[in-house]
Amino acid sequence: MRRTLRGSLVALSVSALFLTACSGGSSDGASGSQDEATKPGEKVELNFWAWAPEMDKTVEVWNESHPDIHVTVNKQDGGDPAVTKLLTATKAGSGAPDLMQAEYQALPTMVAAGALADIKGDLSGEAQGHFADGVWNAVTLGTDAVYAVPQDAAPLMFFYRSDVFDKLKIKVPTTWDEYAQAARTIHKADKKKYLGTFSANDAGLFAGLTQQNGASWWGIDGDAWSVNIDSDASRKVAQYWGGLVEEGVIDNTPMYTPGWNSALNKGTQVGWVSAVWAPGVLAGNAADTKGKWKVAPMPQWTSGANVSGSWGGSSTAVTSQSKHKAAAAEFAEWLNTSADGVKALATISNVYPADQKNTAAALTEPPAFFKDQPDFYEVAAKVAGTTAPFTYGPNTNVAYSAFNDAFGKAAQSKSAAAFTQALTTMQTQTVEDLKSSGFTTK
Amino acid sequence: MTSLTNDRVSSPPEKLPDPSPGSRRARNPRAPYVFMLPAVVLFVFSIAVPIMYTAFLSLRTVKVQGLGLGPGSRTEVWAGLSNYGRTLSDGDFLSSVLRVLGYGLVVIPVMLGLALLFALLLDSVRVRARRFSRLVIFMPYAVPAVISSLLWGFLYLPAVSPFTYAADQVGVTLPQPMAPGLVLFAIANIAVWGGVGFNMIVLYTALRSIPSELYEAARIDGCNELQIAWRIKIPVILPSLIMTSVFGMITTLQVFAEPTVLRPLTNNISTSWSPLMMIYRDAFTRNDIYSASATSVVLAVATFVLSFGFLRLVQNRAFAQENR
Numbered sequence: 001m002r003r004t005l006r007g008s009l010v011a012l013s014v015s016a017l018f019l020t021a022c023s024g025g026s027s028d029g030a031s032g033s034q035d036e037a038t039k040p041g042e043k044v045e046l047n048f049w050a051w052a053p054e055m056d057k058t059v060e061v062w063n064e065s066h067p068d069i070h071v072t073v074n075k076q077d078g079g080d081p082a083v084t085k086l087l088t089a090t091k092a093g094s095g096a097p098d099l100m101q102a103e104y105q106a107l108p109t110m111v112a113a114g115a116l117a118d119i120k121g122d123l124s125g126e127a128q129g130h131f132a133d134g135v136w137n138a139v140t141l142g143t144d145a146v147y148a149v150p151q152d153a154a155p156l157m158f159f160y161r162s163d164v165f166d167k168l169k170i171k172v173p174t175t176w177d178e179y180a181q182a183a184r185t186i187h188k189a190d191k192k193k194y195l196g197t198f199s200a201n202d203a204g205l206f207a208g209l210t211q212q213n214g215a216s217w218w219g220i221d222g223d224a225w226s227v228n229i230d231s232d233a234s235r236k237v238a239q240y241w242g243g244l245v246e247e248g249v250i251d252n253t254p255m256y257t258p259g260w261n262s263a264l265n266k267g268t269q270v271g272w273v274s275a276v277w278a279p280g281v282l283a284g285n286a287a288d289t290k291g292k293w294k295v296a297p298m299p300q301w302t303s304g305a306n307v308s309g310s311w312g313g314s315s316t317a318v319t320s321q322s323k324h325k326a327a328a329a330e331f332a333e334w335l336n337t338s339a340d341g342v343k344a345l346a347t348i349s350n351v352y353p354a355d356q357k358n359t360a361a362a363l364t365e366p367p368a369f370f371k372d373q374p375d376f377y378e379v380a381a382k383v384a385g386t387t388a389p390f391t392y393g394p395n396t397n398v399a400y401s402a403f404n405d406a407f408g409k410a411a412q413s414k415s416a417a418a419f420t421q422a423l424t425t426m427q428t429q430t431v432e433d434l435k436s437s438g439f440t441t442k
Numbered sequence: 443m444t445s446l447t448n449d450r451v452s453s454p455p456e457k458l459p460d461p462s463p464g465s466r467r468a469r470n471p472r473a474p475y476v477f478m479l480p481a482v483v484l485f486v487f488s489i490a491v492p493i494m495y496t497a498f499l500s501l502r503t504v505k506v507q508g509l510g511l512g513p514g515s516r517t518e519v520w521a522g523l524s525n526y527g528r529t530l531s532d533g534d535f536l537s538s539v540l541r542v543l544g545y546g547l548v549v550i551p552v553m554l555g556l557a558l559l560f561a562l563l564l565d566s567v568r569v570r571a572r573r574f575s576r577l578v579i580f581m582p583y584a585v586p587a588v589i590s591s592l593l594w595g596f597l598y599l600p601a602v603s604p605f606t607y608a609a610d611q612v613g614v615t616l617p618q619p620m621a622p623g624l625v626l627f628a629i630a631n632i633a634v635w636g637g638v639g640f641n642m643i644v645l646y647t648a649l650r651s652i653p654s655e656l657y658e659a660a661r662i663d664g665c666n667e668l669q670i671a672w673r674i675k676i677p678v679i680l681p682s683l684i685m686t687s688v689f690g691m692i693t694t695l696q697v698f699a700e701p702t703v704l705r706p707l708t709n710n711i712s713t714s715w716s717p718l719m720m721i722y723r724d725a726f727t728r729n730d731i732y733s734a735s736a737t738s739v740v741l742a743v744a745t746f747v748l749s750f751g752f753l754r755l756v757q758n759r760a761f762a763q764e765n766r
Contacts, residue, residue, distance in 0.1 A: 112510040112516070141511070143511070223508045224508075224509070225509060225510075254706060254708070256706065257707045258595070262602050268601075394510050398728050400727075401723055405714070408709035408710070412709040433728070437506045438510075439508075440508050440509065
């Protein structure tokens, strides 16, 4: 015990030292700085940090057709570690790649640290037309600049066990009222079964659920940030899930635990509000239920409406340290909007491209886990066009960790009132953090 | 008896061979420093510099201008003692400190009690399969805390726990180990499971070094095994017990791996459950290395004061007999 604790301490202090040892030089990576001149015929070398599977093979398609610009993929562990590395390199003044796969919620943090370049001038005018408004908003942060090109989208959808629904003669819910009714019916028929769980570990999902109801947790208002986590729209969502947990018809234990995996596999969790990447997770965790799942658009707050939120997704950004910003932007646009690039993303890297023009042609077969639902990607495409705009803030990480603690307590107490109280706690902590750092807030 | 024991414990060997240090020093005055150099370099760069840097960072903070977007909008400035003020007035920090103190009150007595019990049992004359038992008791210590927490996490989760399954078969409902009131004990259990073996070995080694004449004398005087344990063994190994208590206190204040691994499995462990978890969260989740540094310094000072305070308190008592 002692040895391992000490080990983690050493690791902690070493990494703390490493993180900050480089903080001496202040960043001078002004966006829009001049690219290094290249002689005609000279090859441009670009470095690309990404963690999507098989990204090197996807990039190979570009390299074969673009002899002048060569992209090398540097595989990363995942979104958060890559962000930490990039922020460190930015502080140190060197060591950043030219291109970086960046999750939407991390963009404001990276922009705030001066790590990303504004590539608006380097993109063609057509790029914006390839993406849903909500997704485009995430890469502009609601400003005039463009900090990245959307790469993959993660629209929320409703996944359910069609065999269980058929047996209990439940119709697929189209509104949240129907969802609540279905949850009650399922739990009444078998006390061990739940239509879903409220997970206090997944702030990203809850943000997406409030996004569907029109919430946007942050906003830019002139020269100030506004924080609207505790808004009417979010309160309604918190109240709704708190009510279901209080009633006991929705579980209150976190997702992504061995217990949750086994509940999916054994069939005691029979539904999941999740994003388009869910088939991969289900195939890994609930292999025994293959072919029994179906997907439907999200239940709606107003009957007949057609809105969704998102959970995850990432973009391709050009860093402020890149010496070839124009070439990097050209690659980012090709990867995410051209027919070849989007096809490679979808079929080689297995992500769901954010592009709306070429994705349909690239994704014709449903995922293997949903082989009985040939229209899987048609449903996904329909939903992807309806994600509501949402702005993340410069301290998304603070809000998310406040979510873990506040909603953990609320979920445990099983009271709807505690859920709305938790929102207030999140709001207070997030605003206080912005203020104490000196951000102008409204 | 006391004089004998004290010989064992603390009196230095009586005769040191005298290498006539004066003449040596004159011949090669730099030699000792050369020998010290590697240790000093290691100490300076891996301990002293990071500590000083942490202290420096704890007095700094970042100030943002306006929206904080774009380069140049963030500057590092002096913060005085404001980071310390925030740490010491932070309700989360204070409750995490109280929580680990409560945790320590559970872990240390149970862990040392079990370690002492096992050490005495192994040391008693009649025990069989001594080597094997010693290995089995020691083995959990060789399992890294992250792995053991994962293992216990599986056993704690009702959906996958074999205990819950077995209890269900016979119609008994077990309490959930990670429920709000029990989660502290669930974490303490992992620490005890992993820590007993190490402490047992320390105490057992101390027991083995007691000369057997002592026992013979005691038996002639009519002591039974229990009395030997209580009157001779425990007093003799008291210094070892004190040392293991200090180690236990330090690891308690710095508990991190077990609750961090269990946290995603339950709603009942917050991101600031222990002081070290809070430091980790502030530094790496919230990107606020400055207030994390201040909290680290506070925790380090508290650990120092507590362990030395304890040492002073008990050492006076434990070794008081020496001065008689």
